[in-house]
Amino acid sequence: MAAVKLTVIGCSPAWPNPGGAHSGYLVEGRGSLLLDCGPGVLRRLRERVSWPALDAIAITHFHLDHWGDLVPWVWGSLYLSSGDPVRPELWVPTGGRATLEDFGGRFGFADMFDRVFVLREYEAGTPFEAAGFTVTGLRLPHYTMEAYGFRVSDGETTLAYSGDSAPSEELGRLAADADLFLCEATLATGESDGSDLRGHLALDEAQAAFASSRARRLVVTHRPVELDARGYELAWDGMVVEL
Numbered sequence: 001m002a003a004v005k006l007t008v009i010g011c012s013p014a015w016p017n018p019g020g021a022h023s024g025y026l027v028e029g030r031g032s033l034l035l036d037c038g039p040g041v042l043r044r045l046r047e048r049v050s051w052p053a054l055d056a057i058a059i060t061h062f063h064l065d066h067w068g069d070l071v072p073w074v075w076g077s078l079y080l081s082s083g084d085p086v087r088p089e090l091w092v093p094t095g096g097r098a099t100l101e102d103f104g105g106r107f108g109f110a111d112m113f114d115r116v117f118v119l120r121e122y123e124a125g126t127p128f129e130a131a132g133f134t135v136t137g138l139r140l141p142h143y144t145m146e147a148y149g150f151r152v153s154d155g156e157t158t159l160a161y162s163g164d165s166a167p168s169e170e171l172g173r174l175a176a177d178a179d180l181f182l183c184e185a186t187l188a189t190g191e192s193d194g195s196d197l198r199g200h201l202a203l204d205e206a207q208a209a210f211a212s213s214r215a216r217r218l219v220v221t222h223r224p225v226e227l228d229a230r231g232y233e234l235a236w237d238g239m240v241v242e243l
């Protein structure tokens with residue numbers, strides 16, 4: 001069985017760290033699966049190959065820093081494609097197809113994403129197959145946004161990715177016994193979330209989710225460069241982890 005390799009393409013928070021790309025995590029095993037596709041991710045992927053030929057892309061939620069580069073992905077695909085273009089599957093939350101049609105109508109044309117990707121919708125808690133992995137999206141609290149984290153497994157190796165989330169017991173289930181938990185920690189403190197409705201984690205909250213999950217390794221991501229890592233293992237653009 002192929003080993004699973006995680007490459008951090010970009011890991012900035014909702015604004016870019018200096019020189020950084022937004023959320024994009026490439027998981028490679030039997031196939032290639034990109035988790036989120038924020039601004040700067042496509043440029044980074046193109047530093048590796050002239051145009052990425054991925055099997056699938058899965059989006060946690062529709063905040064721009066997690067999906068924005070799908071727009072230039074469409075334009076490049078339409079412009080550069082010749083013959084039989086590669087159409088990656090694009091997995092979005094239930095209702096996401098209509099959301100993309102709406103965005104398409106505003107940014108270009110309604111079926112722009114349909115032309116370039118094979119659109120698929122995932123349901124909360126229902127595993128789906130993508131790029132040779134079994135992926136499950138679990139609903140997580142993130143302000144007023146419908147947001148999911150992903151549990152990705154090839155049957156032997158499991159990676160959990162929080163996407164964006166407020167503190168939640170669901171994070172422990174998402175990463176239960178995972179080989180690696182890629183967990184956001186955007187905040188200096190939980191109190192600095194600044195509203196009644198929480199949406200992100202501080203380091204101690206990511207650590208608490210990790211402890212409850214009994215995952216084997218925690219990598220903290222989506223963290224502003226201005227905040228130190230206090231000894232935690234921090235994701236960086238270009239980081240490669242063999243699982």
Ligand SMILES: [Zn+2]
Pocket residue numbers: 061063142145164
């Ligand atoms: Zn978000």
